[in-house]
Amino acid sequence: MALQINATNPEHPALLLELPWHLPLEDWPEEYLVPLPRGISRHVVRYSRAGDEVIAVKELAERPALREYELLRDLDRIGIPAVDPLAVVTGRTDDSGAPLESVLVTRHLGGSMPYRSMFETTMRPATMHRLMDALAVLLVRLHLAGFAWGDCSLSNTLFRRDAGAFAAYLVDAETGDLHPQLSSGQRDYDLDLARVNISGELLDLEASGALHPSVDPIEFGMEICARYRGLWDELTRASVYPAGKYHYIERRIRRLNDLGFDVAEMQIEHASHGDTVSFVPKVVDAGHHxxxxxxxTGLDTEENQARRLLNDLESWMATQDDYAPGDPLGARPEVLAHRWVREVFRPTVRAVPLELRGAMDPAEIYHQLLEHRWYMSERAQHDIGIETAVEDYIENILPRASKTLQPTAE
Incomplete structure (x- = not known):
């Protein structure tokens, strides 16, 4: 059988032909290898180069190689965070004509690291919590897309920091299956495997002295289950709101914040029976907001102020007719953000008289107004609008606040 290279890009076969396919992967000379950290794998994996790209090369039998290649292509088409499949190489033989295993070629995920490399220095528990959150987000997204992983673990995941965010990427789809929709039993099976695998991996780290002494491997294995279920419930339960009830949407965002997640993207679909809202969660690091x-927007604020303003900006953008995430004809987020500053943020802040602002800067004023609007809307059980909130804030809140700041006579 002749050597065959099935590739997603017509340029890749010519580049891949330069690699020593007549040798088992474990015997590849150093000149072909890129020294990057590798995770634990049941197969031989090496990093190499194809032109200007760094590639991951995994040796496995032909049938599972072709199957995983197609699964990764399917995940790429539906926008799931996973490594990019580049090619499958079959028909390999050594110099004597003896058959060699096939090879799956994927693009190396720049800036990513396997979990064991991240534990070369003792990782703080807070950082570990964020990694568990990122893995929970990945598992929820896979299940929403109908993908049963079959082997969720730290070893089969790559982690990357991106603009302060932790993101988890599927790196091994060999045991996975794509369905129109997953049953509760399929999801529970995946989740139970994740719990067992993660606890076992952390126990291995503990035995090697690479785990922080305050980290309990069993508790961390259970944590991903709790984070997953909380996030799944928040994202999948029916979310249809009557017109004018946008404070309900804010309530959902606050619950996601309480779970430790932020809204990376929100979509609102208008219909006669109400507005349907969907969320995409994100795990963020300090200073991200x-x-x-x-x-x-060009607004330089404190972190908590920025979080609150970004939530308001995201909600406002989702209501604009020209907001279409991923649509090149839609307005870009930067364009809409500057429109929000011009049409919403600045007029709202200017409505508060200078003499009543005290030491509050514009971002803090707007933050306080949003909080006041939230509480008023909750009491009224409908969205009272920012103008009403500003009027009530000026009339009933600011005068009391200014009195408490005045020095008392001795």
Whole structure:
């Protein structure tokens, strides 16, 4: 059988032909290898180069190689965070004509690391919590897309920091299956495997002295189950709101925040029976909101202020007719963000008289107004609108606040 290279890009076969396919992967000379950290795998994996790209090369039997290649292509088409499949190489033989295993070629995920490399220095528990959150987000997204992983673990995941966020990527789809929809039993099976696998991996780290002494491997294995179920319930339960009830949407965002997640994307579909809202969650690191708000709007704020303003910005953008995530004809987020500053943020802040602002800067004023609007809407059980909130805040809140700040006579 002749050597065959099935590739997603017509340029890749010519580049891949330069690699020593007549040798088993474990015997490849150093000149072909890229020294990057590798995770634990049941197969031989090496990093190499194809032109300007760094590639991951995994040796396995032909049938599972072709199957995993197609599964990764399916995940790419539906926008799931996973490694990019580039090619499958079959028909390999050594110099004597003896058959060699086939090879799956994927693009190396730049800036990513296997979990064991991340534990070369003792990882703080807070960082580990964020990694578990990122893995929970990945598992929820896979299940929403109908993908049963079959072997969710830290070893089969790559982690990457991106603009302060932790993101988890599926790196091994060999045991997976794609369905129109998963049953509760299929999801529970995946989740139970994740719990067992993660606890076992952390126990191995503990035995090697690479785990922080305050981290309990069994509890962390259970944590992903709790994070997953909380996130799944928040994302999948029916979310149809009557017109004018946008404070309900804010309530959902606050619950996601309480779970430790932020809204990376929100979509609102208008219909006669109500507005249907969907969320995409994100796990973020310290300072992310400040950087994001500054990039989008030019507003330089404190972290908590930035989080609150970004939530309001995201909600407002989702109501705009020209907001279409992923549509090149839709308005870009930066364009809409500057429109929000011009049409919403600045007029709202200017409505508060200078003499009543005290030491509050514009971001803090807007943050306080949003909080006041939230509480008023909750009491009224409908969205009272920012104008009404501003009027009530000026009339009933600011005068009391200014009195408490005045020095008392001795």
């Amino acid at each position: 400040q950087r994001q708000l500054l990039r989008l």
